[in-house]
Amino acid sequence: MIILYGAALSSYTAKVRVALHWRGIPYTEQEPPGGYRSDAWSQRVPMGTIPAIEHDGFFLAESEAIIEYLEEAFTGQPLLTGSAQDRARMRALARLHDLHVEPRVRALFPLIRQSEKRDLLPQLLAALDDRLQRLARAAVCGPYLAGERPSVADCGFAVTLPLARCLLQALGHTLDLPGKLKAWEHTMANDSSVQAALLPWNAATEAWLSNFAQSS
Ligand SMILES: N[C@@H](CCC(=O)N[C@@H](CS)C(=O)NCC(=O)O)C(=O)O
Structure with missing residues (x-):
């Protein structure tokens, strides 16, 4: 049985949860012992990040490495399929998430917490829109990002675009996705594995945003 160490509000934990649900791999979930910013956690994960997994005594952090480990260690519906080139394209899209799109979304958090930073919004929106236009050019959206079936490419975006x-x-704007990504978003909204995986994350995100709304 897999133990997933993470937190309800963590989008990278939710990314791994999406993969676990698509793969149909049973897991239990718990907060990192001592908390994820604790010294105890940094002893286990040098970068101090979540998520991490434990499987039969094997411990591993870093969401992409975890998803690829699950791919190799478990049978069932794979998230890396097709030729070597097909699989490489799936991995490349997954890296676009971690390196180019998620950081643009994460950059919005300070604007929620600190209203004096909101004049940065137009430039952050332009940077995010640029990345989304580029993602739309890179992705197949047929209807999943890399083709007909869910792949490693979809796991991070399934969380980050709703985020x-x-x-x-919360900042008074509507996300305007390129047409191809709108169709993909509709596919995610109708994918029962994604919706089940996102339940804890949705609840935690809504609660966090409503706390903020009450205190601002
Ligand atoms: N590259 C890491 C990124 C994980 C990450 O950034 N996780 C966040 C939570 S979603 C975190 O642990 N941040 C450290 C902190 O907030 O102290 C991965 O893919 O697992």
């Missing part, structure tokens, strides 16, 4: 939508809504 962008929530954060922008």
Whole structure:
């Protein structure tokens, strides 16, 4: 049985949860012992990040490495399929998430917490929109990002684009996705594995945003 160490509000934990649900791999979930910013956690994960997993005594952090480990260690519906080139394209899209799109969404958090930073919104929106236009050019959206079936490419975006939508809504804006990504977003909204995986994350994100709304 997999133990997933993470937190309800963590989007990278939710990314791994999406993969676990698509793969149909049973897991239990718990907060990192001592808390994820604790010294105890940094002893286990040098960068101090979540998520991490434990499987039969094997411990691993870093969401992409975890998802690829699950791919190799478990049978069932794979998230890396097709030729070597097909699989490489899936991995490349997954890296676009971690390196180019998620950081643009994460950059919105300070604007929620500190209203004096909101004049940065137009430039952050332009940077995010640029990345989303580029993602739309890179992705197949047929209807999943890399083709007909869910792949490693979809796991991070399945969390990060709803997060962008929530954060922008809280800042009084509507996320305007390129047409191809709108169709993909509709596919995610109708994918029962994604919706089940996102339940804890949705609840935690809504609670966090409503706390903020009450205190601002
Ligand atoms: N590259 C890491 C990124 C994980 C990450 O940034 N996780 C956040 C929570 S979603 C975190 O642990 N941040 C450290 C902190 O907030 O102290 C991965 O893919 O697992």
